[in-house]
Amino acid sequence: MSEQEVKNLEEIFEQKIARDEKIEPKDWMPEKYRKTHIRQMSQHAHSEIIGMLPEGNWITRAPSLRRKVALLAKVQDEAGHGLYLYSACETLGISREELYEQLHTGKAKYSSIFNYPTVTWADMGAIGWLVDGAAIINQVPLCSTSFGPYARAMVRVCKEESFHQRQGYEIMLTLCRGSEEQKQMAQDALNRWWWPSLMMLGPTDDASTHTEQSMKWKLKRKTNDELRQQFIDQTIPQADILGLTIPDKDLKWNEETGHYDFGEINWDEFWQVVKGHGPCNKERLQTRVDAWENGAWVRDAAMAYSEKKAAKKVQKAS
Amino acid sequence: MQKDILIKYILGIADNSLILGQRLGELTGHGPTLEVDIAMTNISLDLFGQVRSYFQYTAQLSEEDKTEDDFAFLRKEREYINVLLVEQPNRDFGYTIARQFLFDHFHFLFLNELQNSKDKTLVAIAKKSLKEVSYHRRFSSDWIKRLGDGTEESKRKIQIAINDLWRFTEELFHQTNADVEAIKEGIGIDTDKIKAKYLENVSEVLAEAMLEKPDLKFFQEGGKKGIHSEHMGYLLNDMQYMQRTYPGMKW
Amino acid sequence: MSDNKKNWPLWEVFVRSKNGLEHRHFGSLHAADEEMALENARDVYTRRSEGVSIWVVQSKNITASNPEENGEMFEPAADKVYRHPTFYDLPDEVKHM
Ligand SMILES: [Fe+2]
Ligand SMILES: [Fe+2]
Ligand SMILES: [Fe+2]
Numbered sequence: 102m103s104e105q106e107v108k109n110l111e112e113i114f115e116q117k118i119a120r121d122e123k124i125e126p127k128d129w130m131p132e133k134y135r136k137t138h139i140r141q142m143s144q145h146a147h148s149e150i151i152g153m154l155p156e157g158n159w160i161t162r163a164p165s166l167r168r169k170v171a172l173l174a175k176v177q178d179e180a181g182h183g184l185y186l187y188s189a190c191e192t193l194g195i196s197r198e199e200l201y202e203q204l205h206t207g208k209a210k211y212s213s214i215f216n217y218p219t220v221t222w223a224d225m226g227a228i229g230w231l232v233d234g235a236a237i238i239n240q241v242p243l244c245s246t247s248f249g250p251y252a253r254a255m256v257r258v259c260k261e262e263s264f265h266q267r268q269g270y271e272i273m274l275t276l277c278r279g280s281e282e283q284k285q286m287a288q289d290a291l292n293r294w295w296w297p298s299l300m301m302l303g304p305t306d307d308a309s310t311h312t313e314q315s316m317k318w319k320l321k322r323k324t325n326d327e328l329r330q331q332f333i334d335q336t337i338p339q340a341d342i343l344g345l346t347i348p349d350k351d352l353k354w355n356e357e358t359g360h361y362d363f364g365e366i367n368w369d370e371f372w373q374v375v376k377g378h379g380p381c382n383k384e385r386l387q388t389r390v391d392a393w394e395n396g397a398w399v400r401d402a403a404m405a406y407s408e409k410k411a412a413k414k415v416q417k418a419s
Numbered sequence: 420m421q422k423d424i425l426i427k428y429i430l431g432i433a434d435n436s437l438i439l440g441q442r443l444g445e446l447t448g449h450g451p452t453l454e455v456d457i458a459m460t461n462i463s464l465d466l467f468g469q470v471r472s473y474f475q476y477t478a479q480l481s482e483e484d485k486t487e488d489d490f491a492f493l494r495k496e497r498e499y500i501n502v503l504l505v506e507q508p509n510r511d512f513g514y515t516i517a518r519q520f521l522f523d524h525f526h527f528l529f530l531n532e533l534q535n536s537k538d539k540t541l542v543a544i545a546k547k548s549l550k551e552v553s554y555h556r557r558f559s560s561d562w563i564k565r566l567g568d569g570t571e572e573s574k575r576k577i578q579i580a581i582n583d584l585w586r587f588t589e590e591l592f593h594q595t596n597a598d599v600e601a602i603k604e605g606i607g608i609d610t611d612k613i614k615a616k617y618l619e620n621v622s623e624v625l626a627e628a629m630l631e632k633p634d635l636k637f638f639q640e641g642g643k644k645g646i647h648s649e650h651m652g653y654l655l656n657d658m659q660y661m662q663r664t665y666p667g668m669k670w
Numbered sequence: 671m672s673d674n675k676k677n678w679p680l681w682e683v684f685v686r687s688k689n690g691l692e693h694r695h696f697g698s699l700h701a702a703d704e705e706m707a708l709e710n711a712r713d714v715y716t717r718r719s720e721g722v723s724i725w726v727v728q729s730k731n732i733t734a735s736n737p738e739e740n741g742e743m744f745e746p747a748a749d750k751v752y753r754h755p756t757f758y759d760l761p762d763e764v765k766h767m
Binding site: 452453454455457458461557558561565 | 678699700701702705706709710713714717
């Protein structure tokens with residue numbers, strides 16, 4: 102294809118997206134679109150499955166049967182989300198195994214919030230409330246993103262997410278209505294998860310690359326800072342109902358802007374964790390690698406069995 | 420029938436689901452593929468669902484003011500009366516599947532009979548659980564075949580797991596005093612009656628999986644009397660951690 | 671694409687939400703054989719009672735039309751307006767038609 106032809110195709114392509122038409126896997130697409138989508142969708146998928154681990158850490162210790170089944174179902178949903186998103190990636194011609202390879206070798210990124218440890222039961226509340234809350238803010242706009250398989254996966258994900266945040270908030274509510282010790286446990290969890298949750302919405306707009314392109318392709322509908330503001334504005338009244346204090350002394354309602362002003366985020370910490378030096382980066386990755394490696398003989402056995410069975414079928418037929 | 424005996428009888432059923440569900444819960448996030456991970460969590464959720472039905476019933480039967488969670492979390496190790504089989508650890512996927520397989524076949528036949536109990540609540544629980552357990556049995560039996568007739572390595576691993584766990588199968592059919600009482604009343608089911616069928620069903624799958632049925636003369640028992648393997652204390656440590664650390668709180 | 675043949679192949683999952691409705695494409699998954707594909711589909715895609723019937727088919731067995739041929743494939747149908755009832759002019763007095 103000549104340069105001019107590619108340019109024409111690109112123009113038609115961009116117009117299609119501008120008209121809110123979806124792009125499907127077999128449609129022509131610029132290489133950059135394919136690559137960006139594989140990167141973003143796989144990062145998202147990795148985040149879902151790494152995200153199973155901090156909460157998975159409390160399944161065996163959940164304090165009641167009701168909490169235990171809710172947590173199990175929640176963590177299981179995240180596995181499903183990972184699966185939907187890996188599948189969406191696979192429509193672009195990359196296999197799940199290749200994506201795992203990227204994760205396991207540290208080439209791929211995932212949401213750095215999951216590199217923090219879950220040290221008390223209240224962390225299950227804080228994660229559901231704040232982390233799933235921030236995730237929902239990130240994800241809802243993606244339900245109308247331009248790439249069809251991604252948009253469809255996100256519709257399913259968002260539908261399932263709705264119980265996650267309620268589940269977490271209910272845990273917090275119960276703690277805050279409980280004993281003094283329980284309330285302190287809730288406050289402590291909020292203190293530890295608040296800032297990482299704000300970081301989850303991504304670097305500030307001036308520090309963030311590819312925003313303009315992402316907006317055009319509807320991989321983003323609002324900027325990181327807008328999403329962060331939305332998250333803060335909607336979360337503070339929820340904290341008030343709990344009777345908890347947001348650990349930010351600069352937090353204050355701004356009559357003029359109609360939003361909360363908030364304090365400086367520690368971006369050094371953010372970049373440190375992103376680069377692999379958070380409290381649990383090593384453990385999280387190792388856990389995934391172990392699961393994959395320990396499962397190799399199981400996956401091989403299933404394939405060998407299915408090949409034998411297929412061979413037997415052929416034999417019978419002939 | 421005396422209520423405390425009926426409660427004891429129900430605990431004998433419920434504890435199996437509780438402890439096995441707990442074991443499976445350890446694996447969420449660690450499965451060999453995402454699909455299998457999700458499937459095993461489903462089994463765990465089914466089992467915990469059953470546990471809740473049983474314990475809500477025992478809570479209702481109990482003279483004291485007890486909840487389902489009191490039964491699940493606040494007994495001492497000697498008071499749990501699950502069979503030894505279900506508390507065995509997840510050494511590898513082969514052990515997990517073998518444990519599941521050996522229990523599912525029993526569980527299925529047991530619930531099938533329990534549908535004829537004179538106790539209406541138990542009948543209702545059995546009917547609902549039977550559908551779940553039919554699926555569990557299918558899932559674990561299919562995996563036994565895949566591993567048994569898969570690769571050399573998988574065959575070796577699953578055979579070892581079956582051999583190791585076989586010694587706990589006899590206990591599935593043991594009857595405690597409460598069991599005997601409940602059977603007399605037409606509430607409990609006579610496990611002697613399902614033993615032959617169990618061995619037949621299990622053998623059939625093992626044969627299809629090209630695996631050998633272990634030929635054992637010595638079996639282990641104790642769980643039903645509250646004498647557990649050394650693994651049990653650690654399992655309970657985890658399970659009861661919150662209840663023990665923060666007594667008397669609501670979560 | 672990786673050609674390590676040990677990897678579980680990809681399957682497409684179609685679910686009928688309730689009787690009377692058609693099977694609809696729900697997504698995909700990996701499985702070693704068809705039984706496992708069905709079981710996985712049940713465990714992954716119908717956890718919230720989304721279905722009463724499942725079809726699975728290995729993705730490689732699906733033949734898809736090529737979007738680059740969409741012009742010749744689908745556009746010729748666009749001007750065949752006489753296939754639609756609104757093409758025919760009838761007086762308003764004619765009822766039930
Ligand atoms: Fe998530
Ligand atoms: Fe999720
Ligand atoms: Fe979630």
